[in-house]
Amino acid sequence: MRRVRAMNSTADLLKCEDLTKKFGKDTALDNISFSLDPGHIVGLLGPNGAGKTTLIKMAAGLLTPTSGAILIDGDAPGVYSKGIVSYLPERTYLNESMTPDQTIKFFSDFYEDFDPERAGEMMESLNVNRTKPVKNLSKGTKEKLQLILVMSRKARLYLLDEPIGGVDPAARDYILNTILQNYEEDATVIISTHLIADVEQILDEVLFLQDGKLILQESVDTIREERGLSVDETFREVFRC
Amino acid sequence: MKWQIDSDRPVYKQLIEQTEQAIVSGIFSPGERLPSVRDLAAEAGVNPNTMQRALAELERSGILYSQRTSGRFITDDEEMIDKLRYQKAEEDARTFFDNMKKLDLSADEIARLLRAIFEEDKDEKSASNE
The missing domain is CATH 1.10.10.10 (Winged helix-like DNA-binding domain superfamily/Winged helix DNA-binding domain)
Known part of the structure; x- marks a missing residue:
């Protein structure tokens, strides 16, 4: 099965076709179509309630489309996609009574592509205490730990929902650098965030969502070239309240 | 770097x-x-x-x-690097010149200003070499 998949590797890594998600009467995502190639770092940007988390959760296979399709490497989210997608949720899901070291062990058992050595190195650099139970770690440290776990997998698609919101600026720099250095060359990273100014240097492409609609998919350099504005400034202009 | x-x-x-x-x-x-x-x-x-x-x-x-x-x-190809160096200097000089024009400085004034800065820089260098 793996070998057949490998032939897919140059095709769209993530593809949405007329993707719609409704929660009761509310439309969270409204007829979205786009595709992403392997090897990019993509910013998923939009105001609160635009549908960013819903889109990420659908790619992670936690929500199913109301209509339309979402495909990961050609397949609907499922057993295969979960093996190649590394997902950082907005909320923590770690077992609070385990220590970081135990959590690493747990992840190594769980994911074939998990690299415990990489995780250990990152924990050292970010000063994560490895022997205290997770519940005794600060909010920022928990976030660091989660991101370390997610980035220590050799995945094809990383889905990072608000990865740097709670960490200090120094750790933020380190984390962004970690993302740059650790993503595989044919992997794609999707980062949803409000801290655009902090991440825009590492992005090569952005998706702007508003009210469940995709209003812009563009390369960062094209935005700068055509508008003479940073992505952050463009965001403020497009979504002016 | x-x-x-x-x-x-x-x-x-x-x-x-x-x-x-x-x-x-x-x-x-x-x-x-x-x-x-x-x-x-x-x-x-x-x-x-x-x-x-x-x-x-x-x-x-x-x-x-x-x-x-x-x-x-x-x-x-050091010649090529020299050419690039000159090209960059010219670009910077043009930007500088445009800015001076905005300040309404004449060519003479600009030249005088540059010479003064050049002398100052030379003095500083020789002072720090002593």
Whole structure:
């Protein structure tokens, strides 16, 4: 099965076709179509309630489309996609009574592509205490730990929902650098965030969502070239309240 | 080397300019092998694709060349580097000149000003050499 998949590797890594998600009467995502190639770092940007988390959760296979399709490497989210997608949720899901070291062990058992050595190195650099139970770690440290776990997998698609919101600026720099250095060359990273100014240097492409609609998919350099504005400034202009 | 990326201009253009600057100012020597795209990208804190694009452009202009197996190198054509140096100086001089015109300075005044700064710089250098 793996070998057949490998032939897919140059095709769209993530593809949405007329993707719609409704929660009761509310439309969270409204007829979205786009595709992403392997090897990019993509910013998923939009105001609160635009549908960013819903889109990420659908790619992670936690929500199913109301209509339309979402495909990961050609397949609907499922057993295969979960093996190649590394997902950082907005909320923590770690077992609070385990220590970081135990959590690493747990992840190594769980994911074939998990690299415990990489995780250990990152924990050292970010000063994560490895022997205290997770519940005794600060909010920022928990976030660091989660991101370390997610980035220590050799995945094809990383889905990072608000990865740097709670960490200090120094750790933020380190984390962004970690993302740059650790993503595989044919992997794609999707980062949803409000801290655009902090991440825009590492992005090569952005998706702007508003009210469940995709209003812009563009390369960062094209935005700068055509508008003479940073992505952050463009965001403020497009979504002016 | 130290990279400084501003927020309002295309990143790849800034990478091109700063790499050229590093070459003409001798931070990279002629014929020197460049670090990998990934390492350079990490150093500059930018996306590897963007760094790749910048280096590809520099390759097209001949300032860099790549050897299939051993990586990317700075050109050893010193004449070309000199030309680049002069080109950069001219660009900077034009910007400077435009700014002076905005301040309504005449060519004579600009020349006098430059000479004064030049002398000052010379004095400082000789003072620090003593």
